[in-house]
Amino acid sequence: MNIPNKTNNAQSKNIFKNLKNNYILSKVFHSLLKKKLLDLIKYNKKIQKRININIKDFKEYSEIYSSIEIEIIPLINKYGRFININNGEEKYYHIYFDNNKEEAKRDYLNKNEQIKNIKIIIDYQVNLFEYLFYGCDCIESINFKKFYRNNITKMSCMFYRCSSLKELNLSKFNTTNVTNMDNMFYGCKSLKELNLSNFNTNNITNMNNMFRECSSLKELNLSNFNTNNVTNMSHMFSGCSSLKELNLFNFNNNNEINMQCMFHGCSDEIKKKIKARYKKIKRNAFY
Secondary structure: OOOOOOOOOOOOOOHHHHHHHOHHHHHHHHHHHHOOOOOOOOOOHHHHOOOOOOHHHHHHHHHHHHOEEEEEEEOOOOOEEOOOOOOOOHHHEEEEEOOOOOEEOOOEEOOOOOOOOEEEEEOOOOOEOOOOOOOOOOEEEEEEEEEOOOOOOEOOOOOOOOOOOOEEEOOOOOOOOOOEOOOOOOOOOOOOOOOOOOOOOOOOOEOOOOOOOOOOOOEEEOOOOOOOOOOEOOOOOOOOOOOOEEEOOOOOOOOOOEOOOOOOOOOHHHHHHHHHHOOOOOHHHHO
16 A cells, blocks of 8 residues: 655545544544654644545555455355345445455345355444344355454344254354344254354343254354343343353342243253253242
8 A cells, every 4th residue: 555654735635524423434544654754743724735545555454454354154045144134234234255356236146146155244333233144044154364353233133044044153253232133043943053152241231032943053152241231131042942051140130130931942951951050040030
């Protein structure tokens, strides 16, 4: 990237105002300063008139801060939706097939297509992931490759009834400011394992139906979960019929939490283990 340090041109008179008001550009600008790509002594009107910065020059750096990259492997020859673009946010989703640089505008696969890989880039303006993969039963694998942002606030029904999903990589997931995870994995009946060790649940208030009908899950370690602000856990593990191990070590079990049918449909074996280990869990959580 070739960015001039000082020039007499002044194509961007409001550059400093833009940098100050735009969180992404501000972070990029400071990273350029640290890399000594910009040599500015101080911010003042005199300097401003001597600096020429084209916003397009920030692209390489802004991607680090601005986008989330998702890799999807679909079931071959399966007709169906692979992403739910809604709430008027279409322009913030960029979709590429088989690593082709050409951007696609559709969110459906056709039966006769031999697409093996889909890349989705979501711009930083999107702050809700509700219903993102809702009912997308043609997806076999989802990998969040880049996830540097912390502006996502809701993940309700995010993977709701992704019934063919076998692999889900959330190791780079950022849930710092998320408040709602109800129905998040509801009906992911093909998932046999799920690693949520990096999940930050400090601000979560609703986990209703979160893992409901994840009937292939054999174990789940939620020892890192902070549930101090959660008020609803009803049906959270309902229908998890294959569950053999469940670690709820840090769960807050105060009387204000709704635990109705929390373990309904789980095996008698796992219910017995939970009752022995976590004695404060309410009786109605098991029926």
